[in-house]
Structure formats: structure tokens, C-alpha cells
Amino acid sequence: MKRLTYLLLSSLFLVTAAGCSKDDATPAGPREYQVEYRISSTTAPLSDYLSYDNESGGTTTLSNVPLPATYRFKRTMKQGDHLSLLASLDGGTAASEITAAILLDGREVKKETGRGADAQAVPVYVIGQ
Known part of the structure; x- marks a missing residue:
């Protein structure tokens, strides 16, 4: 529950911040994107918890x-819409790590690596950022 709360608050903050900026170079109209999430770890065979924004905008x-x-x-999205991903490892060691990446139309737009016993990677991307 703590992870989900963190993810939702992070997403809300980024969406709010993105809504305050103007970037005339980015079209504001809706557009269909090919979304891809990649999760990996060199130290663990599985992620104990994974949460992501799906094709309908739900979780x-x-x-x-x-x-x-x-x-x-x-997924069809417009400027200000966001994608978020949370991947975690539980009960690892100090050397444990997990990496999560968000790709749009085959291009990596956000990537994070979490390290430690309870490693978490939480990339969030806002369209137009």
C-alpha cells in the first residue's frame, strides 16, 4: 500500500507540474503511442511487486x-497525460538492484534503477515533458 501511495502521489505531482508549463513545440492533441515497459534485474529472478499505468489509463x-x-x-494520450511504473524487490541485499524503463514508439523516455535490500524503481513520464 505504501508503494502504491508513493506512486500515485508522484504521478499527481508530475501531472500537476506538467500542466503548468507551456511548450508550443509539443502538439496538445491526442495521439496514439506504442507504450512499452521493461523491467529487469541482474541480482533477482523476480519482482515482488509491479504496478503500471495500462492501456485504458487504469492501474x-x-x-x-x-x-x-x-x-x-x-494508448491514445495527449500533452500532460502520464505513464508510471513501479517495480520493487523485497528482502534482497545491499547489492540488489532493479531497473524499470518506459519506452514510447520504441524510444526510451524514462529509466530508473533502484538499489538495496528493498530496491524500488519508479520511472514516471509526462507527455510533452
Whole structure:
């Protein structure tokens, strides 16, 4: 629950911040994107918790996901819409790490690596950022 709260608050902050800026170079109209999430770890065989924004804009939550994992879908979004992903390891060691990446139309737009016993990677991307 703590992880989900952190993810939702982070997403809300970034969406609010993105809504305050103006970037005339980025079209504001809706557009279909090919979304891809990639989760991997060189130190663990599975992620104990995974949560991501799905094709309908809702949240998909999974437990004990074998790594590496990839999720792909198409989603229509406009400037200010966001994508977020939370991947974690539980009960690892100080050397444990997990990496999560968000790709749009085959291009990596955000990537994070979490390290430590309870490693978390939480990339969030706002369209137009």
C-alpha cells in the first residue's frame, strides 16, 4: 500500500507540474503511442511487486513477476497525460538492484534503477515533458 501511495502521489505531482508549463513545440492533441515497459534485474529472478499505468489509463498491479518482463500496448494520450511504473524487490541485499524503463514508439523516455535490500524503481513520464 505504501508503494502504491508513493506512486500515485508522484504521478499527481508530475501531472500537476506538467500542466503548468507551456511548450508550443509539443502538439496538445491526442495521439496514439506504442507504450512499452521493461523491467529487469541482474541480482533477482523476480519482482515482488509491479504496478503500471495500462492501456485504458487504469492501474495494473502484479506480484511475484519473473524477470526480465516486458509489457506492450497502444494508448491514445495527449500533452500532460502520464505513464508510471513501479517495480520493487523485497528482502534482497545491499547489492540488489532493479531497473524499470518506459519506452514510447520504441524510444526510451524514462529509466530508473533502484538499489538495496528493498530496491524500488519508479520511472514516471509526462507527455510533452
